[in-house]
Amino acid sequence: MSAIQTDSRIPVSVLTGFLGAGKTTLLNYILTANHGHKIAVIVNEFGEVGIDNQLVVGADEEIFEMNNGCICCTVRSDLIRILGDLADAKFGRGNRKVDFDRVVIETTGLADPAPVAQTFFVDPDIAESFKLDTIVTLVDAKHADQHLDEGHEAQEQVAFADVLLLNKTDLVSDEDVQKLERRLRSMNSAAKLYRTQQSQIELQHILGINAFDLDKKLEIEPGFLEEEAHEHDDEVASIFLRETKPLDLEKVERFINEWLVDHGTDTFRYKGVLHIKGVKKRVVFQGIHVLFSSYPDRDWKPSEVPVSEFVVIGRNLDEDWFRQQFASCVAS
Numbered sequence: 001m002s003a004i005q006t007d008s009r010i011p012v013s014v015l016t017g018f019l020g021a022g023k024t025t026l027l028n029y030i031l032t033a034n035h036g037h038k039i040a041v042i043v044n045e046f047g048e049v050g051i052d053n054q055l056v057v058g059a060d061e062e063i064f065e066m067n068n069g070c071i072c073c074t075v076r077s078d079l080i081r082i083l084g085d086l087a088d089a090k091f092g093r094g095n096r097k098v099d100f101d102r103v104v105i106e107t108t109g110l111a112d113p114a115p116v117a118q119t120f121f122v123d124p125d126i127a128e129s130f131k132l133d134t135i136v137t138l139v140d141a142k143h144a145d146q147h148l149d150e151g152h153e154a155q156e157q158v159a160f161a162d163v164l165l166l167n168k169t170d171l172v173s174d175e176d177v178q179k180l181e182r183r184l185r186s187m188n189s190a191a192k193l194y195r196t197q198q199s200q201i202e203l204q205h206i207l208g209i210n211a212f213d214l215d216k217k218l219e220i221e222p223g224f225l226e227e228e229a230h231e232h233d234d235e236v237a238s239i240f241l242r243e244t245k246p247l248d249l250e251k252v253e254r255f256i257n258e259w260l261v262d263h264g265t266d267t268f269r270y271k272g273v274l275h276i277k278g279v280k281k282r283v284v285f286q287g288i289h290v291l292f293s294s295y296p297d298r299d300w301k302p303s304e305v306p307v308s309e310f311v312v313i314g315r316n317l318d319e320d321w322f323r324q325q326f327a328s329c330v331a332s
């Protein structure tokens with residue numbers, strides 16, 4: 001018998017990074033790239049309703065959504081269940097057969113990656129079928145300093161990474177990029193660090209690289225395997241807004257202008273699709289603090305009921321204000 005035993009466990013890559021850093025952009029890039037892998041995707045969102053599944057390409061494929069909680073705490077049991085079902089489906093143990101050779105998990109921007117990683121070591125069934133391959137952390141070059149100054153989660157995401165992608169380098173000067181690189185290096189000198197734009201990275205640098213090293217992580221966080229679920233900052237919350245009546249573009253623009261002036265700093269992330277009167281396409285709308293963009297995306301499908309829905313994630317959000325303003329955007 002050969003002395004070399006092949007590891008038949010399914011490799012898992014975890015994509016992390018603060019809100020808006022470019023995780024979904026990377027996921028879309030992975031899903032459209034020509035790499036020959038069959039990937040099962042698990043997407044976790046902070047808001048009560050998932051928006052990412054609408055923004056992920058080929059969303060009819062093997063994509064499993066985990067909403068209404070964060071993968072690192074409240075819905076960690078869902079992660080274990082989904083992974084268990086996936087393993088059964090791959091190894092033909094259930095009624096369903098799903099053919100895939102790796103898993104990519106997109107965490108919420110507020111997730112602490114350590115408890116997610118812990119799942120692959122402390123749950124015996126998961127540990128038998130899956131192998132944590134790499135934690136990839138995206139860093140938003142424009143907003144990272146602010147997020148690292150303010151939030152424990154952003155710091156943990158950097159500290160726990162195997163690969164750091166310093167993304168959105170188009171938005172800042174080279175000098176700022178270098179300064180940020182020094183800051184990231186001081187927080188995590190072991191991770192590989194790449195500069196990216198639109199999260200584009202050769203996939204051989206992030207998939208199947210066998211980078212997660214338990215011993216090294218235990219050096220960073222000795223209590224890693226015993227840690228309790230992560231506690232989130234209670235002040236950070238999400239609001240989900242939904243309206244089936246078409247919206248008036250001018251009113252929407254006025255609403256957004258007021259919002260960004262008065263609440264821009266407190267809104268970490270917002271994203272969704274809008275159903276605008278007179279526009280045949282759905283309008284994708286998203287932003288990070290005051291950096292906002294919207295564009296017509298694709299025609300509504302005949303099978304879809306056009307609807308505006310979006311999620312706002314932030315601190316100290318005045319929910320009544322958002323609801324009233326949004327309701328007043330309905331076209332007459």
Ligand SMILES: Nc1nc2c(ncn2[C@@H]2O[C@H](COP(=O)(O)OP(=O)(O)OP(=O)(O)O)[C@@H](O)[C@H]2O)c(=O)[nH]1
Nearest residue numbers: 018019020021022023024025109167168197198199
């Ligand atoms: N200028 C610029 N924008 C980028 C780049 N990469 C991604 N974006 C934009 O940044 C916004 C956020 O990107 P996403 O990929 O949705 O970020 P995310 O990390 O998945 O966001 P959450 O899931 O909400 O935490 C989108 O509007 C992207 O198009 C980049 O390199 N440069």
